[in-house]
Structure formats: structure tokens, C-alpha cells
Amino acid sequence: MSELATDREIDRSKMQVSDEVAIEISNMNKWYGTFHVLRDIDLTVYRGERIVIAGPSGSGKSTLIRCINRLEEHQKGRIVVDGTELSSDLKNIDKIRSEVGMCFQHFNLFPHLTILENCTLAPIWVRKVPRKEAEATAMHFLEKVKIPDQAHKYPGMLSGGQQQRVAIARSLCMKPRIMLFDEPTSALDPEMIKEVLDTMIELAEEGMTMLCVTHEMGFARQVANRVIFMDQGQIVEQNEPEEFFNNPKSPRTQLFLSQILGH
Amino acid sequence: MSDTHANTVAYVRETMLPQVAPPASSTGPVGWARENLFSGWFNTVVTVISLAIIAWILIGIVPWILSPTWGATSLSECREILTAAGSVGEHGTSGACWGVIRERWVQLLFGFYPSDLYWRPILSFVLMGVALAPVLFADRVPSQLIWFSAAFPFIFPWLLWGGTIWGPLAVAAGFVIGYYVFRILGAATSNLIGLVVGVLAAVIWWLFLSGYVVDALASVLPLGIEEVPSRNFGGFMLSITIGVVAIACSLPLGIVLALGRQSDLMIVKYICIGFIEFIRGVPLITLLFVASTLLNIFMPPGTNFDIILRVLIMVTLFAAAYMAEVVRGGLAALPKGQYEGADSLGLDYWQAQRLVIMPQALKISIPGIVSTFIGVFKDTTLVSIIGLLDPLGLSNAIRADSNWNGIVWELYGFIAVVFFIFCFSMSRYSMYLERKLRTGHK
Numbered sequence: 001m002s003e004l005a006t007d008r009e010i011d012r013s014k015m016q017v018s019d020e021v022a023i024e025i026s027n028m029n030k031w032y033g034t035f036h037v038l039r040d041i042d043l044t045v046y047r048g049e050r051i052v053i054a055g056p057s058g059s060g061k062s063t064l065i066r067c068i069n070r071l072e073e074h075q076k077g078r079i080v081v082d083g084t085e086l087s088s089d090l091k092n093i094d095k096i097r098s099e100v101g102m103c104f105q106h107f108n109l110f111p112h113l114t115i116l117e118n119c120t121l122a123p124i125w126v127r128k129v130p131r132k133e134a135e136a137t138a139m140h141f142l143e144k145v146k147i148p149d150q151a152h153k154y155p156g157m158l159s160g161g162q163q164q165r166v167a168i169a170r171s172l173c174m175k176p177r178i179m180l181f182d183e184p185t186s187a188l189d190p191e192m193i194k195e196v197l198d199t200m201i202e203l204a205e206e207g208m209t210m211l212c213v214t215h216e217m218g219f220a221r222q223v224a225n226r227v228i229f230m231d232q233g234q235i236v237e238q239n240e241p242e243e244f245f246n247n248p249k250s251p252r253t254q255l256f257l258s259q260i261l262g263h
Numbered sequence: 264m265s266d267t268h269a270n271t272v273a274y275v276r277e278t279m280l281p282q283v284a285p286p287a288s289s290t291g292p293v294g295w296a297r298e299n300l301f302s303g304w305f306n307t308v309v310t311v312i313s314l315a316i317i318a319w320i321l322i323g324i325v326p327w328i329l330s331p332t333w334g335a336t337s338l339s340e341c342r343e344i345l346t347a348a349g350s351v352g353e354h355g356t357s358g359a360c361w362g363v364i365r366e367r368w369v370q371l372l373f374g375f376y377p378s379d380l381y382w383r384p385i386l387s388f389v390l391m392g393v394a395l396a397p398v399l400f401a402d403r404v405p406s407q408l409i410w411f412s413a414a415f416p417f418i419f420p421w422l423l424w425g426g427t428i429w430g431p432l433a434v435a436a437g438f439v440i441g442y443y444v445f446r447i448l449g450a451a452t453s454n455l456i457g458l459v460v461g462v463l464a465a466v467i468w469w470l471f472l473s474g475y476v477v478d479a480l481a482s483v484l485p486l487g488i489e490e491v492p493s494r495n496f497g498g499f500m501l502s503i504t505i506g507v508v509a510i511a512c513s514l515p516l517g518i519v520l521a522l523g524r525q526s527d528l529m530i531v532k533y534i535c536i537g538f539i540e541f542i543r544g545v546p547l548i549t550l551l552f553v554a555s556t557l558l559n560i561f562m563p564p565g566t567n568f569d570i571i572l573r574v575l576i577m578v579t580l581f582a583a584a585y586m587a588e589v590v591r592g593g594l595a596a597l598p599k600g601q602y603e604g605a606d607s608l609g610l611d612y613w614q615a616q617r618l619v620i621m622p623q624a625l626k627i628s629i630p631g632i633v634s635t636f637i638g639v640f641k642d643t644t645l646v647s648i649i650g651l652l653d654p655l656g657l658s659n660a661i662r663a664d665s666n667w668n669g670i671v672w673e674l675y676g677f678i679a680v681v682f683f684i685f686c687f688s689m690s691r692y693s694m695y696l697e698r699k700l701r702t703g704h705k
Contacts, residue, residue, distance in 0.1 A: 071603050090611070098609030108604030112622050112702055121618060122608035154702035174608060 028077030052220035055230035101171030109155040161192025330358030337666035374497015427487035441465030497652030506640040517586025542584035555649035593628035633693035
């Protein structure tokens with residue numbers, strides 16, 4: 001069975017799923033040229049949910065969460081985030097992006113800015129927060145991800161795990177209501193994966209709405225309230241983690257789980 | 264196998280070795296020479312041959328440079344001095360004739376600028392240094408100085424060309440008008456409409472209104488300094504003026520063109536591609552001929568469009584096309600993740616470009632940008648072909664003087680040395696900048 005993401009007991013007191021809708025995706029389709037990447041995606045995310053999206057590479061899972069903040073454009077169907085529909089209206093897109101945080105596989109920190117400047121850039125320019133206040137917020141979140149002492153270094157001087165935690169802090173500085181994680185641990189060494197997962201677990205414990213594309217099945221089992229399995233651009237199966245891992249219904253899911261957990 | 268060796272392999276160190284200086288043969292000048300010059304028989308041979316060639320060149324050139332002809336007032340006097348000094352080779356006297364530089368260096372610097380007004384170009388170039396400081400060394404000078412840098416483009420031409428003070432003020436007013444139209448309309452409608460109307464308003468002001476306003480103001484309050492016509496400009500003053508203006512204007516224009524070329528807006532994209540490819544496909548000299556002759560044909564009769572201004576525009580456009588491609592190279596080198604990182608934080612297009620993309624793309628392109636700068640600066644010598652008296656044009660004029668007829672190397676050598684000083688400084692500055700902006704692993 002899969003390794004656990006953490007040995008400690010997870011505090012579930014604030015991990016409440018409300019019936020308020022955070023993201024609503026209905027009948028969404030996307031093509032790359034003529035290639036049909038996402039087919040008829042229907043997904044409703046409630047506030048406070050922690051959803052893990054799993055699936056083989058090329059199944060469209062990254063593309064799905066990248067559609068939610070319009071890094072990729074969908075061609076058909078509706079995506080409504082926090083009550084705002086994603087359309088080609090740039091004002092809507094920038095509004096949604098400032099409400100939805102995102103962490104990438106390769107961190108995408110800005111190498112020409114210090115850690116602190118990385119964290120204060122968007123609050124200062126997008127939210128128009130005064131610099132002092134933005135810096136105080138940034139230090140707060142850097143303490144939270146346990147690297148306040150690196151604040152004046154440049155990203156290139158940090159380890160991968162530290163960079164990813166900075167990336168999480170950078171997103172949090174915008175006080176997002178939803179966090180998207182696009183394979184946040186796939187580019188990291190095993191010992192660094194743990195420190196990033198710890199940060200993500202703490203975030204979940206505070207009640208953040210999270211969508212994670214990840215291969216960390218331990219994290220899915222311990223933290224997620226819902227696991228979605230995708231293949232060939234479609235949602236094949238979704239269920240609560242216990243049911244999903246112990247009793248997968250679709251043969252495609254069974255095959256995937258046997259490959260990923262078998263060894 | 265490891266079992267049998269267990270006893271002999273076990274080892275515990277009891278005393279730590281102190282740090283010892285390296286052997287003398289590997290440090291100091293001896294060590295350096297051994298490592299870099301004589302590290303094998305082949306390298307030793309190459310070193311000896313190279314030293315011999317350098318010595319041979321120096322033996323040929325140094326006496327020529329050291330010739331005692333600074334006081335001469337004509338080429339024939341030079342020859343007399345050299346004959347008297349005994350430096351006569353098989354092809355007549357051998358030795359430089361430096362008198363021409365002593366007599367004409369001021370002209371090589373200022374052309375035919377009125378000599379009682381030399382303080383104006385001198386002052387303007389000193390002020391240029393002050394204006395460049397906050398741009399080149401932002402971390403070492405007070406940041407308020409940037410306001411002077413902003414005002415300098417209006418002071419500079421006024422000091423050089425002279426005339427009424429209302430002229431540069433009217434040009435500056437055009438920018439203010441355009442800015443406020445943009446602000447007011449941009450807030451009321453959209454940024455794009457504001458931008459277009461703002462630019463239109465400024466252009467209308469410059470072309471049709473400012474002339475009357477300047478004339479009116481000048482007749483009421485005739486503040487100004489003596490006018491110097493463009494035909495009196497020349498020498499390095501002209502080269503530097505063209506070079507600096509072209510460099511300063513081509514970088515922003517090049518950035519805009521590079522962004523335009525990558526734009527999703529079809530029309531903008533193809534206009535930029537067309538412009539870049541057209542300019543790059545045409546030799547600069549052709550553009551300069553267009554500036555000097557053809558442009559007047561297209562102008563309404565009677566308009567007097569200054570020749571230096573026309574050249575400035577052409578050289579700037581030429582440099583901008585190359586700059587655009589250099590900057591595009593920098594943009595292409597940036598990982599897509601940087602755009603996505605900026606987008607995902609909610610930065611809009613211009614914020615992302617200004618705060619995230621451009622600082623990195625420009626940093627990557629520093630060597631290419633500075634190469635283009637150096638190329639543009641040296642290309643300013645081409646203006647001699649359309650009759651402007653840059654240093655090369657002046658050297659022909661000096662040679663036409665019967666006193667100095669036949670002088671070649673001294674003039675070209677002097678011009679080359681001055682150009683080298685400027686170009687080498689730019690190259691050193693770019694290396695300094697690259698070192699300063701390095702933020703990776705230390």
C-alpha cells in the first residue's frame with residue numbers, strides 16, 4: 001500500500017466542506033488544434049473540498065486545472081469560479097487569477113527577484129497593498145512555510161523543496177480562496193517531497209479549498225475528501241479516498257492503481 | 264572478500280593535518296607562467312613565437328608613434344623634422360606626422376561649430392553624463408536624479424542647436440498633453456482608445472499648433488540662445504549625438520517591436536514583422552540616402568526638415584529593427600513558466616511584461632543589445648557619405664588642405680582610438696551589468 005504523506009494525526013476540525021459552490025465546470029471541452037484533450041468535463045467543487053486529481057500522463061489532468069484560471073482556454077462549456085464565469089473578458093480573468101492561487105511543477109518563481117520580492121510583487125501591483133503591509137504579510141506566510149530566514153536570497157540559491165514552499169507562500173500572499181496545485185512534488189527529491197506535502201497538509205487543515213494534480217497517493221488518502229481519476233481527457237471515476245483506493249470500480253482505475261501502488 | 268580485508272581496511276585518524284601552503288612552483292608569477300605559458304613543449308613553442316611576433320610589430324610601430332612631430336604645421340615640415348632626426352627609411356621619411364592632430368583635434372571634436380560657443384556642446388555632454396548616471400548606475404546615485412534624466416532630452420538639443428527656449432518647452436508640452444488625454448480618456452473609456460487619441464493629440468499639437476504658439480511666445484518673451492545651424496555640426500560631437508539618440512530611442516522602440524511581433528493581435532504582429540524585415544533587409548546607407556534626398560520629395564514644398572533630424576530618425580529605425588530581434592531572442596529564451604507564473608498571480612499583460620518578463624529577457628540579451636549599440640555607434644560614420652561632417656568626413660576635408668595633403672594614418676589612427684575608447688567602455692559596462700544582475704547560485 002502507498003506510503004503515508006505524514007506520520008502525524010491530521011487535525012480535521014477545520015476541514016469542513018460547505019455547500020457553497022466554489023467552482024462549477026459544466027460540459028467543458030477543450031481541443032489542442034484538432035486533438036480533443038478534455039471531453040465533457042462536469043465537476044462541481046464545494047468550498048473547503050480537497051480534491052486530488054490522478055491519472056496517467058496525457059490524461060488531461062493538468063490541462064483541467066489550468067483551465068480553471070485560464071492558463072488554458074476552453075472552447076466549449078462553462079467554467080464558473082467564485083460566481084464569475086470565465087469568458088474572454090480580460091477583467092474577469094485577472095480577477096479570477098488574483099483569487100485563485102496556483103503552484104506549478106517547476107515552481108515558476110521569478111529568478112531576478114528576491115524571495116521577499118517574489119511574494120510582494122502581486123499584492124503590491126495587483127491588490128495595491130502598501131509595500132510595508134505587503135512585506136509583513138509575506139513574512140507571515142514565509143514563516144508559515146518555515147523559511148523566513150531565506151527572505152532576502154534569490155530563488156536560485158534555494159533547494160527545490162524550499163523553492164516550492166516559497167511558491168506556495170507567494171500564492172498565499174494574494175489571500176486566495178482556492179488553491180490549484182499542478183504536480184507540486186514531481187520535480188523534487190524524496191526528502192523534499194515531504195516538506196512540501198507538510199506545507200500542503202497544514203493548508204488543508206486551515207480549510208483551504210484545494211485541487212491537486214499529484215501522484216502522491218498517500219496525500220490523497222490522508223488529506224483528500226474526493227479523488228478524481230482521469231483518462232483520455234475524461235473523468236473516469238471519482239469517489240471518497242477510502243472507497244477509491246480499496247474498491248475501485250472501473251477496470252482502468254484498477255489497472256492504474258495496481259501500477260502506481262504495486263511496488 | 265570484504266571479510267578477509269576487514270582488519271587491514273579499518274583505520275582511525277588520530278591527529279589532523281594542519282593546512283600547508285602550496286608548493287612555490289605552483290603559485291606566484293612563476294607558477295602562473297608555468298601553468299599558462301609553458302605547460303608543455305607545444306605551448307612553449309607557441310608562446311615564444313607569439314612573443315616574437317608581438318615584439319616585431321611593436322618594433323615597427325612604436326618608433327612611428329614616438330616621432331617628434333607634434334609641433335609641425337604642415338606635412339612638408341613633418342618630413343623636414345623627421346629627416347633632421349635621421350628617421351629616413353627606404354620609402355622616404357618614416358614616422359607619424361602628429362602636427363595635424365595638434366592643429367585639428369578641436370575640429371575633429373566639434374566640426375565647424377562656432378568656437379566661441381564650444382561651451383554649449385561641452386556643457387551638454389557633461390550634463391549627458393549626469394543624466395546617464397541614474398540610468399547606468401541606478402544603485403549608486405540618488406534616485407531623484409532620474410527627473411533630470413527625464414528633462415535632459417529637451418535640454419540637450421536646445422543647448423546644441425540653440426534658438427528660443429519655447430521650442431523644447433513646446434515639444435515637452437506635447438508629451439504632457441498626450442499623457443493627460445490618455446489618462447482622462449483612458450479612465451472614461453478604455454486604455455486603447457485613450458492611448459490612440461492621446462498620441463493623436465500630441466502629434467496634432469507638434470505638427471500644427473506648437474509652431475504658432477512658439478512664435479507667439481517668442482515674440483512676447485524672446486528668451487533664447489544663439490542658433491547654430493545643422494551644417495555647422497560635425498566631428499565626434501555629431502557622432503556621439505547621433506549614436507546616443509539612436510541608442511536611447513532604439514531600445515524602447517525595439518522592445519515594443521519585439522512584443523508586437525509576439526502579439527496575438529494579427530494586424531499589430533504583421534506590421535511589426537513587416538517593419539523589422541524591411542529595415543533589416545535594406546542597407547543603412549540606402550536609408551541614409553533616402554533621408555538625405557528622397558524624403559524631401561515626399562514633403563510638402565517649403566517644409567524644412569532638418570538633415571540631422573532625418574538621419575537620426577533613419578538610424579534609430581535601423582537600430583530598432585535589430586534591437587527588436589535581439590530582444591525577441593531574450594524573450595524566446597525565457598521559460599513559458601515565467602509567463603504562467605505572472606499570469607497565475609493576476610498580473611495584467613503590461614505588468615507581467617514590465618515586472619517579470621522584460622527584466623529577465625533584457626538581462627539575457629545584454630551582450631546582444633550592447634553589440635547592437637556598438638554597431639550603431641560605429642555606423643554613424645556612414646553619414647559622411649551623405650555629406651555630414653562626422654570625423655571621417657572631416658578627415659577628408661582636412662586632407663583637402665594643401666598643408667596636410669597626403670596624411671592618412673595619423674587621422675584614421677586618432678579617430679580609431681577615440682572610437683575604441685567609447686566602444687570598449689560600452690563593452691566593459693555590459694560585463695559589469697551582467698555581473699551585477701547575476702542572481703543564481705553563488
